[in-house]
Amino acid sequence: MALLDYLHSIGIDCSSSGEVTLPGGESALLLVNPTKVECGIAEQAEEYFIILHTHTGESRLLIDIAPHAVVRMLHVMLCESDCRVELRQQTGSRCEMTSVIVAGARFDYEADMNGSHASNVLRAAYVIGGQEHARVAVRINHNTADCRSNSLVKGIAGGAAVGEFEGMVYVAPDAQRTDAVQTSRNIEIGGEARIKTKPQLEIYADDVKCSHGATVGQLDSEAVLYMRQRGLSLEQAKRLQVEGFVSDIVYQSGEFGEVLAQELASKLELL
Amino acid sequence: MLTVKNLHASVGDKEILRGINLEVKAGEVHAIMGPNGSGKSTFASVLAGNEKFTVTEGEVTFMGENLLDFSVEDRARKGLFQGFQYPVEIPGVTMANFMKIAVNEQRKFRGEEPLSAGEFLRLMREKSAIVELDAKLTSRAVNEGFSGGEKKKNEIFQMAMLEPKLAVLDETDSGLDIDALRIVATGVTKLHTPENATIVITHYQRLLDYIVPDYVHVLYKGRIIYSGDKTLALKLEKEGYDWLINNQEE
Numbered sequence: 001m002a003l004l005d006y007l008h009s010i011g012i013d014c015s016s017s018g019e020v021t022l023p024g025g026e027s028a029l030l031l032v033n034p035t036k037v038e039c040g041i042a043e044q045a046e047e048y049f050i051i052l053h054t055h056t057g058e059s060r061l062l063i064d065i066a067p068h069a070v071v072r073m074l075h076v077m078l079c080e081s082d083c084r085v086e087l088r089q090q091t092g093s094r095c096e097m098t099s100v101i102v103a104g105a106r107f108d109y110e111a112d113m114n115g116s117h118a119s120n121v122l123r124a125a126y127v128i129g130g131q132e133h134a135r136v137a138v139r140i141n142h143n144t145a146d147c148r149s150n151s152l153v154k155g156i157a158g159g160a161a162v163g164e165f166e167g168m169v170y171v172a173p174d175a176q177r178t179d180a181v182q183t184s185r186n187i188e189i190g191g192e193a194r195i196k197t198k199p200q201l202e203i204y205a206d207d208v209k210c211s212h213g214a215t216v217g218q219l220d221s222e223a224v225l226y227m228r229q230r231g232l233s234l235e236q237a238k239r240l241q242v243e244g245f246v247s248d249i250v251y252q253s254g255e256f257g258e259v260l261a262q263e264l265a266s267k268l269e270l271l
Numbered sequence: 272m273l274t275v276k277n278l279h280a281s282v283g284d285k286e287i288l289r290g291i292n293l294e295v296k297a298g299e300v301h302a303i304m305g306p307n308g309s310g311k312s313t314f315a316s317v318l319a320g321n322e323k324f325t326v327t328e329g330e331v332t333f334m335g336e337n338l339l340d341f342s343v344e345d346r347a348r349k350g351l352f353q354g355f356q357y358p359v360e361i362p363g364v365t366m367a368n369f370m371k372i373a374v375n376e377q378r379k380f381r382g383e384e385p386l387s388a389g390e391f392l393r394l395m396r397e398k399s400a401i402v403e404l405d406a407k408l409t410s411r412a413v414n415e416g417f418s419g420g421e422k423k424k425n426e427i428f429q430m431a432m433l434e435p436k437l438a439v440l441d442e443t444d445s446g447l448d449i450d451a452l453r454i455v456a457t458g459v460t461k462l463h464t465p466e467n468a469t470i471v472i473t474h475y476q477r478l479l480d481y482i483v484p485d486y487v488h489v490l491y492k493g494r495i496i497y498s499g500d501k502t503l504a505l506k507l508e509k510e511g512y513d514w515l516i517n518n519q520e521e
Contacts, residue, residue, distance in 0.1 A: 225321060227373075228344045229319055229353050229355075230433065231344055231347040231376040232373060236372060240364050241361060241364065243364070244363025244412065245362065246363070
C-alpha cells in the first residue's frame with residue numbers, strides 16, 4: 001500500500017478522519033471510509049479533500065460549492081467498496097478531482113453545474129484484475145449556461161476482470177455555451193478481461209461545444225517490441241506501457257503523483 | 272563479430288530472405304542498399320529477433336554465439352541495436368525513465384551495478400550532445416510529438432546510451448532534411464570505434480558521404496547479389512540497380 005505508507009511517513013494517521021497538514025504546508029480534510037458526509041464550501045473558500053477507502057463499505061458525499069469556491073479532491077479506493085460523490089456547483093466555482101481505483105469498486109460521480117462559469121474536472125483511473133468487477137459512472141448536469149466540464153476515465157482490466165464505464169453529459173435547454181468533454185480510454189490485457197464503455201450526451205441547447213470519445217484497446221505490440229529491442233523484458237515493456245497509459249491521471253495530482261503511480265504499478269504487477 | 276550464413280526467413284508462408292551471406296568484423300561499416308521490397312528491413316528485423324518473422328534456414332553467429340537462440344531483449348543486452356525506420360511513440364513514458372531502465376537492464380545483464388541518478392543524468396547529457404538532441408526532449412514521452420528529425424536523432428541518442436557492439440540502422444536517413452541528416456550521420460560516425468561495427472540500410476548515397484562504408488552490398492529479392500567498396504554506392508546513385516538486376520536475371 002504505497003499511498004498509506006507514504007501518508008504514514010509524512011505523519012498522517014489514516015485510521016481516522018480529520019484535518020491534516022501536508023508537507024508543503026497545505027492543509028487538507030482527510031476522510032477515511034466516510035459513510036455519509038454533507039458539507040458546504042463557503043464563497044471564495046478553498047478546500048482540499050483526501051478521501052480514502054481502505055475497507056469495504058458504502059460512502060456518500062454531498063458537497064455544495066458556493067460561488068467562486070475552489071475544491072480539490074484526491075479520491076483513492078484501495079478495496080472493494082461503493083462510493084457516491086454528488087457535487088452542486090455555484091457560479092464561478094471550480095472543482096477538480098483525481099480518483100484512483102485499484103479494486104473491484106463502484107464509483108458514482110455526479111456534478112450539478114447550477115451557476116454560470118463553473119468548471120468541473122474529473123480524472124479517474126482504475127486497474128483491476130482477477131475476478132474483480134469495477135464500475136465507474138459519471139454524470140455531469142449542465143443546468144445553466146457558460147459552464148465547462150472535462151471528464152477523463154481510464155480503465156485497465158487484466159485476468160478475467162470486468163470494467164464498466166457509464167458516462168452522461170446532460171445539457172439543459174438554456175445551458176448555452178456549454179463546453180463539455182467526456183473521454184473513456186481503456187486497455188484490456190489478455191483475452192479474458194472485458195471492458196464496457198458507454199459514454200452518452202443528452203443535449204437540449206443549441207450553442208454548445210460537447211464531445212465524447214471512447215476506446216477499448218490492447219497493448220501496443222509495436223511499442224512492446226521497440227522497448228524489448230532496447231533491452232527491456234517483455235514484462236517490463238508491458239508494465240511501462242500501462243504505467244504510461246495512466247500517468248496523465250496521476251501526475252496531475254501534484255505531490256501525490258509519484259506515490260499514486262506506485263500504487264497503480266504494484267496493482268499492475270498482480271495482473 | 273557477425274556471420275550470417277544462408278539465412279532464409281519468412282512472414283507467414285511468404286519467403287522474404289532467400290539465402291543471405293554476410294560477414295561483419297569489428298571496426299567495419301557495411302552499407303546495404305537495394306530496391307524497395309528487396310528485404311532490407313526484414314533483414315534488420317530478423318537480426319534483432321522480431322518474432323513476426325520465422326527463420327526457416329541458415330545460421331547467424333554473433334560474438335561467437337548462435338544469435339537465433341536468443342530473445343529480442345537478450346540480443347539487445349548482448350550488444351545488438353536496431354535503429355528503427357519508424358520509431359514507436361510510447362505515450363506517458365518519459366525518455367529519461369525508459370533509458371534508465373534500458374541502461375540498467377543492460378548493466379544487470381553484464382553483472383554491473385545500476386547507475387546512480389547522478390551518473391545517469393551525466394550520461395544522458397553527454398550522449399544527447401552527440402546528436403544535438405534538445406535536453407528537454409528527454410523529459411518528454413518517448414517519441415511522442417517528436418518531429419521526424421527528432422525521432423531519428425533520438426534513435427542515435429539511444430544507440431549512444433547503450434553503446435552496442437553492432438548497430439543495424441534501418442533507413443535512419445529517411446525523412447531527414449539536410450541538416451538533420453548531417454547531425455544524425457556525424458553522430459553515428461562519432462560512435463564508431465575499432466571495437467564496434469555498423470550496418471546501415473539506406474536508399475541514398477548521400478548518407479554514405481558521412482558514414483563511409485567499408486563495404487556496400489546490394490540486396491535484391493532476399494539475396495545479396497553484389498558487393499563492392501564505397502564506390503559502388505556512387506555508381507548505384509548514378510546508374511540505378513538495373514544493370515545489376517538484369518545481370519542477375521540472365
